Amino acid sequence: MKRAHRHLAEQIRKALTDLGIAEPRIILEKPRDPEHGDIATNAAMVYCKQLKLAPRKLAEQLTKRLALNPELVQLAGVAGPGFINFRFADAYLQTLVKQILESDEHFGEGKDLAGKKVLIEFVSANPSGPLNVVSARAAAVGDCLVRMFRTLGATCHSEFYVNDAGNQVKLLGDSVRARYETLLGNEIEIPEGGYHGEYIVEFAEQLVDEEGDKYSKLSAEDASNTLGLMAVERHVGMQRNSLERFRVHMDGWFRESQLRESRAEYAALEELKQKGTLYEKDGATFLRTSEFGDTQDWVVITSEGRPTYFLPDIAYHLSKFKRGYDIIIDILGPDHHSYLTKMAAAMRALGRDTEHLEIILLQHITLSRSGEPVKMSKRAGQMIEMNELLDEVGCDAARYFFLLRRTTTQLDFDIELAKKQSDDNPVFYVQYAHARIQSIFRKAEIELKPEKADFSLLNHPEELILLRRLREFEEVISDCVVNRDPHAMTVWLREVAAQFHRFYHHCRVITEPEELSLARLALCRATQTGLKRGLSLCGVNAPEEM
RNA sequence: GAGCCUGUAGCUCAGCUGGAUAGAGCAACGGCCUUCUAAGCCGUAGGUCAUGGGUUCGAAUCCCAUCGGGCUCGCCA
The missing domain is CATH 1.10.730.10 (Isoleucyl-tRNA Synthetase; Domain 1)
Known part of the structure; x- marks a missing residue:
């Protein structure tokens, strides 16, 4: 469907070559004012200096040399400072109907990215609870990109990274256990930094209903571990359901726990060590990210000997590179912007070409009702769940609204407007x-x-x-x-x-x-x-x- | 203090890989239903593109500075 453009570019290139320009670069653009035509080229303005001609003069000379196919495009004249304007032939436009009807459900498909392997990681919410509306924008944008990459012929893999290991799973387990024991009459406080959501209470109630005091008989540590893992699985399931309901399908759920089982984070650490990019300070192990483009160095092993979250993340990204993608895209919230330089620096430290790693910082959303802001706070537990939004406005409106703004700008989602028919x-x-x-x-x-x-x-x-x-x-x-x-x-x-x-x-x-x-x-x-x-x-x- | 995003019509925003007279949707005002869905269409009005410099044939667009808004700067994840 670009026949007219190809034809024009070819003709203009030929005309410029005849006038002595070697390998001219042709720019075709759409004039802002449709009165000017459908396509314009600034070639005369770009090459007038080289040919020592006034731009309009050159434009005139060029137009004389064009052998245009009248079935495709027609000359619409030289205008302004030296633009050459063209108009599509009616016949060309009319044939599009036939083409579109023939393509039908394949309309828009192309081969520009055929053979390219693309990985898009998005949402990747912590398995500490159900998905909330903060993840919904990333889900909508990420999924659309996946669909569009595929339409252009790329092989595109969508992936969710599950942080199902480390300290927060322990906190989750402790939080569930606290609710569980409290229900059984043995009041325990939710730990500092633990989870207070209503869904934890519901889970504890379900456990008491179905399994009685089974987990009280375990040691506190065993109970916490078991309950933490159970809660993770429950939450991952809830998140998957919410996403499917939002018509977002993840091809892969990459588990941090599996990374850790294979000790991949230590393999990455070893690789970093071999490259001479690590050093010890105050008992901790630092990565020299500042030598690879970041403003500071970051700790990978704490003085207590535990890996920070950064290390498994490095291992995870290393796995993305090893899986051989041409384009690796992470979609993250704006609060993770330090991640961009940090992760890119880590990958460079490992000798990887970070041209293939792209991080989209998706800006936050705010919710409102008829212009009145809706307060949301994660701390106070006033977070609106993705399912609640879907219940209220439906999938169509929700997805469309999240796409209405550029990813770089904040988005206000007016719930009442989305519901309005x-x-x-x-x-x-x-x-x-x-x-x-x-x-x-x-x-x-x-x-x-x-x-x-x-x-x-x-x-x-x-x-x-x-x-x-x-x-x-x-x-x-x-x-x-x-x-x-x-x-x-x-x-x-x-x-x-x-x-x-x-x-x-x-x-x-x-x-x-x-x-x-x-x-x-x-x-x-x-x-x-x-x-x-x-x-x-x-x-x-x-x-x-x- | 350092970094990231952002500032365009009353409101929400397009346009930002430099092009011609800066656009759209709401809201406001005035028209259009005996005719295929009026959930629509047509018209009017609305602007210091935050400010000041620079780059060049040409800047809302690129660069620098200033001002305003949002966010981030942990041996938490």
Whole structure:
């Protein structure tokens, strides 16, 4: 669907070469003002100095040398400081309908990243409780990126890292045991830094109901260990369920405990030692991260001889490198920004090429109701669970809202707006366009026969604008993947929906003559395919009725 | 003190790998339903792109400084 662009680039390159420019770099862009055309090149401004010509003069000379295929693009003139503008041929745009109908559910698929292996790690919440809304944005963004990478042909693996080892599991076990014993009449305090959530109480109640005082008979340490591991499994299960409900499937659940069983963290430590990047100070072992781009060194083994969390994390990332991915992406919260330089430094210390390691710092969300902020505090246990959000606004609205902003900006999620079934709710606006198209098909008593349709009848300005939008779909996917940010898809969806509504208003679909109806029905189907595919990349349903 | 993100219309934000007269959605105001879903469409109004410098043919976009907002700087995870 880039035939016109390829053709233009080729012609401009040839013209520049003829004028004596060796290996010119051609930039084609979309003019901001559609009046100027569909495609523009700044080639004349870039190369005018080299050829000692005024930019407009060079532009004139270039246009004379272009042998354009009128079925694809037409010259729209030289304008401004020296832009050369082009316009798509109507015939070219009209053939897109046929292409989209033929691609159908594969519309947008490409091969740009064929053969590439990509790993995206996201959410990776601690198994200390159910998922809360803080993880939901990462789930939505991460999953969309996975879908988009795959659409461009990459092999993409989604992964959740489970911190099911170390100190916090002990704290979790102690917290469960405290609740459990208290229920049995033997009051025990929840330890400092322990977990106070209601879900711990529920778990303890369940244990008492089903297994009585079984765990009281164990030593305190054994009971804590056992209960801690049981709680971890329970929470991982809850988290998996929440994610599946959110239409997020993780291909892998990487367990820290397994890393530790194979003593991978010590293997990594040994490797660091061999590279001469470790040193002892005050009884602790430090990694010289400052020599590899960080502002300071970090402890990997405490003076008590325990690994810090950093060491297994290094081992985990080393495993990512060893698994042979071309692109490794971590999606983390903004509070982990120090992690970026820290982990990259550690990988460099191990001689790894960190060009392949990318960390997306996804900014926080705030919740509000009709503009009033909703207070959330992890400490005070006022954290809203992901399931509660899904209960209240549903999966479609939740996923779409989390994609509405760039990953680098904070996002305010208005719960009341997400629930509203009206035009100020962006997800309904787009879904409505899709449903509206379906209702046309319900009404039309003509069978869609694209092979017989005469697409040259689609020459109303609103039809041609709609076609221009649909043509952009592949570019939008590509932009999202390149920028590692799916939000542009929501912008495109809104624009396609808006243009469809405009078309709908100006052009009657079910009409006379029948040839025109057929062509317009085909355009409707193509639009519907675009909306459906775009929504699907966002993980949002495209309803046929609303 | 050091670092990361951010500042564009009344509100929420696009545009940021430099291009032409800075856009959209809400909210406001005025129109459009005997016709395929009015959950829609059309129009009006709304701007010191935080501020000051720099880079160049050209800066909301890149660089520097200043100011405002959010976050982080542990031998916790």
